[in-house]
Amino acid sequence: MRVTISPLEAGSEELRITALWRYEAFLKDDGFSIADSEAQLGQLATAPEGCETALIARADGQVAGICLLVLHELEPLHNVSPWLASLYVTPEFRGLGLARDLIRTIEEHARRNGMRKLHLYTVDAEDLYLKCGWRVAERFVSHGVAQALMIRDL
Numbered sequence: 001m002r003v004t005i006s007p008l009e010a011g012s013e014e015l016r017i018t019a020l021w022r023y024e025a026f027l028k029d030d031g032f033s034i035a036d037s038e039a040q041l042g043q044l045a046t047a048p049e050g051c052e053t054a055l056i057a058r059a060d061g062q063v064a065g066i067c068l069l070v071l072h073e074l075e076p077l078h079n080v081s082p083w084l085a086s087l088y089v090t091p092e093f094r095g096l097g098l099a100r101d102l103i104r105t106i107e108e109h110a111r112r113n114g115m116r117k118l119h120l121y122t123v124d125a126e127d128l129y130l131k132c133g134w135r136v137a138e139r140f141v142s143h144g145v146a147q148a149l150m151i152r153d154l
């Protein structure tokens with residue numbers, strides 16, 4: 001399987017597909033729409049602020065995953081920046097190391113842009129990030145859900 005990781009392109013079919021994945025996995029329960037998801041990805045693709053980026057993974061040419069580097073989380077409970085966000089790999093390509101590849105590429109992008117730390121929130125993927133060199137900075141409960149703030153020193 002040939003895996004490539006590249007920036008998401010504005011107006012692309014990949015943008016529409018990954019916006020839908022992101023909406024289903026992360027946004028719909030927080031009152032955002034599919035259009036919001038598309039608009040946010042479009043903004044990252046056309047006018048990223050600072051180190052921001054949206055990267056997609058392709059497996060044998062087929063879009064398989066997405067991961068963002070953003071300055072602001074949608075619901076930040078901690079006054080830190082930047083954030084790794086919206087990591088998603090479509091079910092048929094899970095367990096093949098694509099999330100690991102996306103995380104590593106986001107880290108490299110942040111490092112190249114002079115960042116020294118990355119942050120993320122996770123509910124149930126803590127072990128994935130621990131395996132990638134992240135650490136748990138804080139455990140907390142938000143909207144009744146136990147979460148972890150994790151940090152990666154770059």
Ligand SMILES: CC(C)(COP(=O)(O)OP(=O)(O)OC[C@H]1O[C@@H](n2cnc3c(N)ncnc32)[C@H](O)[C@@H]1OP(=O)(O)O)[C@@H](O)C(=O)NCCC(=O)NCCS
Nearest residue numbers: 025087088089094095096097098099100122124125127128
């Ligand atoms: C979580 C997710 C991105 C993992 O993608 P993936 O491509 O299957 O992950 P990888 O194959 O790169 O896994 C790398 C390692 O992390 C482990 N891992 C993967 N997902 C995990 C999870 N949810 N919890 C704990 N460990 C996990 C794998 O077992 C693997 O370990 P190994 O190298 O020892 O075998 C994918 O399942 C997904 O998109 N889930 C829905 C959205 C989501 O939960 N995103 C995370 C938001 S914080």
